[in-house]
Structure formats: C-alpha cells, structure tokens
Amino acid sequence: MKPPCAVFVVVCAFSVIAAAVSSSAATQPDRQVAITIDDLPAGSANSMSAATISQMTSKLLGTLRDQKVPVVGFVNERKLYKFGEVDERIKALKMWLDYGFELGNHTFTHMSLNQAGLKAWEDDVVQGESVTRLLLAEHNMKLRYFRHPYLDTGRDLETRRDAEAFLVARGYRIAPVTLDAWDWMYGEVYEDATRRGDTALQQELVRSYLSYSDQVFAYSEQLSKQVLGYEPKQILLLHANQLEADHIGELIELMRKRGYRFITLGDALSDQAYGLPDTFVGEEGAGWLDHWAITQGKPPQGAPVFPQWVIERSKAVHKPQP
Numbered sequence: 001m002k003p004p005c006a007v008f009v010v011v012c013a014f015s016v017i018a019a020a021v022s023s024s025a026a027t028q029p030d031r032q033v034a035i036t037i038d039d040l041p042a043g044s045a046n047s048m049s050a051a052t053i054s055q056m057t058s059k060l061l062g063t064l065r066d067q068k069v070p071v072v073g074f075v076n077e078r079k080l081y082k083f084g085e086v087d088e089r090i091k092a093l094k095m096w097l098d099y100g101f102e103l104g105n106h107t108f109t110h111m112s113l114n115q116a117g118l119k120a121w122e123d124d125v126v127q128g129e130s131v132t133r134l135l136l137a138e139h140n141m142k143l144r145y146f147r148h149p150y151l152d153t154g155r156d157l158e159t160r161r162d163a164e165a166f167l168v169a170r171g172y173r174i175a176p177v178t179l180d181a182w183d184w185m186y187g188e189v190y191e192d193a194t195r196r197g198d199t200a201l202q203q204e205l206v207r208s209y210l211s212y213s214d215q216v217f218a219y220s221e222q223l224s225k226q227v228l229g230y231e232p233k234q235i236l237l238l239h240a241n242q243l244e245a246d247h248i249g250e251l252i253e254l255m256r257k258r259g260y261r262f263i264t265l266g267d268a269l270s271d272q273a274y275g276l277p278d279t280f281v282g283e284e285g286a287g288w289l290d291h292w293a294i295t296q297g298k299p300p301q302g303a304p305v306f307p308q309w310v311i312e313r314s315k316a317v318h319k320p321q322p
C-alpha cells in the first residue's frame with residue numbers, strides 16, 4: 001500500500017502549497033517605492049580614488065539595471081574636484097546616465113540649510129548645478145529634482161518656505177524621503193572594515209543592516225496607516241557607498257518579499273500624500289512621515305532603535321589618529 005500513500009502525500013502537499021501560494025498572492029499588499037541614492041559620486045569620495053569610485057559605481061548600477069529598478073542619484077559636485085582625477089570622477093557620474101538613471105542636485109558641498117544662512121545655501125544649490133546640468137543635457141534631460149542635505153529643510157517656517165520658493169523658481173521638485181535605515185552609517189563602518197580586511201565584521205554589518213532595514217520598513221508601513229490611513233508610494237533614501245554596491249541586491253530582494261514594486265520618483269510624487277499640509281520645522285532633519293505626523297500634532301513613537309554597537313564602531317572610525 002506504500003505507493004498510493006506516497007502519491008496521496010505528494011498530492012496533498014501540492015495542494016497545501018498551491019493554497020498557500022494563492023492565499024499569499026491574495027493577501028500580498030501591493031506596495032510601491034522609488035529608490036533615491038544620495039551623496040554622489042560617493043559618500044566618502046574624499047578618501048576614495050577615482051578608480052575605486054568607478055568600480056563601485058559600475059557594480060551598484062549593474063545590479064540596479066539587472067533588477068530593472070529606476071533610481072535618481074543626488075550629486076555633490078564638489079566631490080568631483082580632486083586634482084588629477086576630475087575627468088575620471090565626472091566619467092563615474094556620467095555612468096549613471098549611460099546606465100539609464102537620472103541625476104538630481106544635493107548642493108555643491110552638502111550644505112545644511114539649518115546650519116548655513118539662506119543666501120549661502122542658495123549659492124551652494126546653484127554651484128551644485130553646473131556639471132550635472134551639462135551631463136543631463138547630453139542625454140536630453142533636464143535637472144528637475146533636489147534633495148536637502150541631512151534632510152534639513154529649515155529651522156523656522158519662513159526659511160523653509162523661502163528655500164522652497166527658491167527651489168521651485170529654479171525648476172526643482174523637492175525629493176522627500178519616507179524610508180530611511182541610515183545606510184550611510186553602516187556604509188562608513190563597512191568601508192573601514194573593508195580597508196582593514198575584516199570580513200567577519202563586514203558580514204555582521206550586512207546582517208544588521210538588512211535586519212534593521214526590515215524593521216524600519218515594517219514600522220514605516222504601520223506609521224503610514226496611522227498618519228495617512230494608507231501606505232503611500234514610498235521614497236527610500238540610500239547612499240552611494242561600497243555597502244550598497246556589494247549588497248543592494250539583497251535589499252531589493254527583501255523589499256520584493258514585503259510586496260514592493262519599484263517605481264520612478266516622478267510616479268511616487270504623484271501620490272496625494274506629497275501634497276498634504278506640512279509645517280514641520282526642527283533643528284534636526286526628519287523623514288516626511290514624521291513631518292506629517294508632527295503637523296497633525298501626533299509625534300510618532302516606537303521607531304526601531306538603531307543598533308548601538310554600529311554607532312560605537314562609527315565613532316571609532318572617526319576618532320583622529322594619534
């Protein structure tokens with residue numbers, strides 16, 4: 001009687017799997033996200049050679065192109081000016097457009113609107129346009145997106161609104177952020193571990209980064225429903241660093257598992273959420289879910305705690321050498 005029983009088990013197992021697949025397809029939320037990558041050509045461009053920046057860029061963009069994920073990269077043009085490397089650094093930036101992605105402005109020097117005066121900051125915005133505009137024109141594209149460094153949008157409402165009017169007058173759409181797992185901090189520690197050949201620490205950082213990202217996504221989805229009543233087309237903030245170049249494929253896989261489809265920034269901005277009242281001001285920058293919650297008088301609580309050991313490692317990286 002063995003064969004029929006085995007057949008029954010197989011059939012039964014198959015129908016269980018089929019039921020599970022169909023029910024997960026039915027309950028899988030349809031989530032959408034636009035990916036943005038800041039601090040181009042590289043977060044730590046000052047300590048990287050142009051050759052390393054080029055390798056990192058082609059690895060990062062290769063994965064994004066293979067995965068058919070649209071991206072806007074935000075540039076700090078000052079990082080292009082390293083003696084003897086300017087051409088090669090501009091070529092690394094041009095690669096983003098050659099691969100089919102878009103570039104936006106992130107100011108020339110990565111200047112905080114909360115630290116600088118409005119006029120100095122506006123000058124930094126303008127100075128950050130020249131090379132990017134030329135590269136975009138070569139591809140018949142226009143410079144149309146701006147991202148605030150540190151997400152600092154102004155310490156008072158007058159400055160915030162003046163800066164916004166200035167950006168709109170120059171033809172920009174501001175790129176908000178709703179998902180942010182501090183990959184820049186992981187990235188700094190990861191690059192230091194790479195330089196020292198500490199592969200065990202690199203692996204530990206990747207595990208922690210992916211796990212923390214998953215927590216941030218879950219929290220932000222929940223907060224979205226609380227603040228907006230639905231999950232908007234989200235906008236994820238990442239940074240141009242070696243961690244993303246090596247592991248963005250795993251992050252994309254993690255997001256697909258949460259039900260995300262990858263859309264353009266333009267598509268994301270069509271969500272009505274980005275037109276909601278927003279009177280947020282603060283010493284420190286914040287994501288737009290926080291902006292909306294605080295505007296409604298309901299400051300969010302219960303955000304996942306960033307791992308302290310990564311903060312300690314980051315401090316050690318920045319400690320001046322004796």
Ligand SMILES: [Zn+2]
Pocket residue numbers: 038039106110149150
């Ligand atoms: Zn930045």
